[in-house]
Amino acid sequence: MRPSVGIRDVARHAGVSNATVSNVLNRPDVVAPATRQRVLAVIEQLGFVRNESARQLRAGRSRVLAYVVLDAANPFFTDVARGVEDAAREAGFALFLCNSASDGGREREYLELLHEQRVEGILITPVDAESALLAERGTPVVLVDREASDGARCSVAVDDVLGGELAVTHLVENGHTRIAMIGGPLSIQQVRDRREGALRALTGAGLPADALTFLETRGLQVAEGRGAGERLAGLPASRRPTAAFCANDLLALGLLQSMTQQGLRVPDDLAVVGYDDIEFAAAAAVPLTSVRQPREELGRTAARLLLSENDADHEHRHVKFQPELVVRASTAVRRTT
Amino acid sequence: MRPSVGIRDVARHAGVSNATVSNVLNRPDVVAPATRQRVLAVIEQLGFVRNESARQLRAGRSRVLAYVVLDAANPFFTDVARGVEDAAREAGFALFLCNSASDGGREREYLELLHEQRVEGILITPVDAESALLAERGTPVVLVDREASDGARCSVAVDDVLGGELAVTHLVENGHTRIAMIGGPLSIQQVRDRREGALRALTGAGLPADALTFLETRGLQVAEGRGAGERLAGLPASRRPTAAFCANDLLALGLLQSMTQQGLRVPDDLAVVGYDDIEFAAAAAVPLTSVRQPREELGRTAARLLLSENDADHEHRHVKFQPELVVRASTAVRRTT
DNA sequence: CCTCGGTGTTGAACCGTTTCAACGTTGAGC
């Protein structure tokens, strides 16, 4: 079988021309039923598998979209990906997932490969701002969970400033005045935006900006959250923040774990707010208050935008969704005064 | 830019032949430095992007592997995928992730597409046994976390029977004699194997086989675990199992959640053992006892096996790893006698 | 009987690369 069977072999065995075989594959209605059956039988018998490279080379179009995801291990992104895939399938496209794992180099390599593959379109949650500015290379690109700074492409995002504001406003209303924000690196737009929202909440409530201590992490994974937890627990209780706002749920879960390990109680010793409201947030040791984003809708919208990119009258749009606070036990009020 | 620039355009602008441009791209060392520089400059200037379809069509080889994953939302698989990707990158390959989402139809579509794309190799955790028997289509396939029934391809798996045995033996040693196993559908080989191990543990301990109640679920997601929890909680305490062995951690987490909601305590009212030991298991409401599998190594090994598939002396192998029990609070001993 | 429209089929060009035998040039060795 290795000397792979091509369309010509099928044609010969079925006693028709290449063109007819191609028609059977692509426009079955145009070929006489009897011929069609015969060709299909031969295809089956010979185990013919169409060569997509050749097809795409000539036909010019591809049948796949790709989503270059920031961290495949973060359930937030797999939920977004599900939305993307739903919309893609609906339109007859397959989805390839690529994991940049927060690594700019990998991201570049994947983008390069995808451009070379001439996929129909690329969705990407970029590692940082610079990479988002990648030059136009002929394949449409839509930013997911990031806002495009220029008008050169579509983007679908959630209002992260508002999200940060919701989270910290909630903490302030619960009486906290020493709050830590945990997240990083600051090269990530979201982290900056959420911090900005946090600060806005403080000033809105008449608190000084230094009521917020920013603990920068090297990434947004569970392990980094644990690390931050150790740093917090190391502080004398008098100076320790009474609440923490984490830039995502993974950090919050890590933080939670390390709190328990160090013998500190949530929410009594430290109230915790996460971000994303992933499924595991509700199942955590202490169910997590979190800022919910419309994950699947984010993905669906992005995919639809991407697919509309070839319309004659396409205009680049920047969609922005609203986040929503989901309150759970991790921020239950401290004192019933 | 849409009238895409090809290798000929580059050649013309640089005053060389197509062949030389191709050489610059593929064998830079063979072309004179001056020429190389000039060509590279033109490539940059014209924004040329190599057409991978054409390249692959002619060259015959691809630079990508694909992993068709059973459930991208299950952290277990994303961890395996990380291992796959590490090994793939090491060998100079990119990895495309495809999510079958436990749907046989999707799985088939992806496989078809990947075969047509002529990727270098396919890794797959198949939906069920039948689909695992897919005919040889020219592209090497390795089964991940499944054992190949025939000798027609490589597979990398973990001893699920042993895993089930470890889990239930642990429960029996803790004094449980009414145990539920939660998992499904039974068309999934793993679920069957883990149940078999569970039964073996019982008989090994001299308990009757009906000490194990099997609760079949429709899938292995958190929501199914919650559902099973409601079924359990509905039973009168006298007949309710005192321990549950879940076919994976997602189910266990769902179960945990619903226990808390229904006012039952873990492990006092119900001890819980999960499977996979995903990162979230340790961060759960009650840290989860779980059966750990070497996730990343599973992926790495599978990828290496796949890449060795083209070696002249390749023989199909079936690698099997050993699982390991990780004990945590969810199975703390019930009574200190 | 001739014309005409419709239906099915086909030959050949084409997509954009890679590959390889063959070519011209150059410089070293004798």
Added chain:
DNA sequence: GCTCAACGTTGAAACGGTTCAACACCGAGG
């Protein structure tokens, strides 16, 4: 000065499909 190997470059033939104008055939209508 001649030979020869090494080097850099190139023309043209693939690769395996799709596409389209053109063709053969047939039955209906005038």
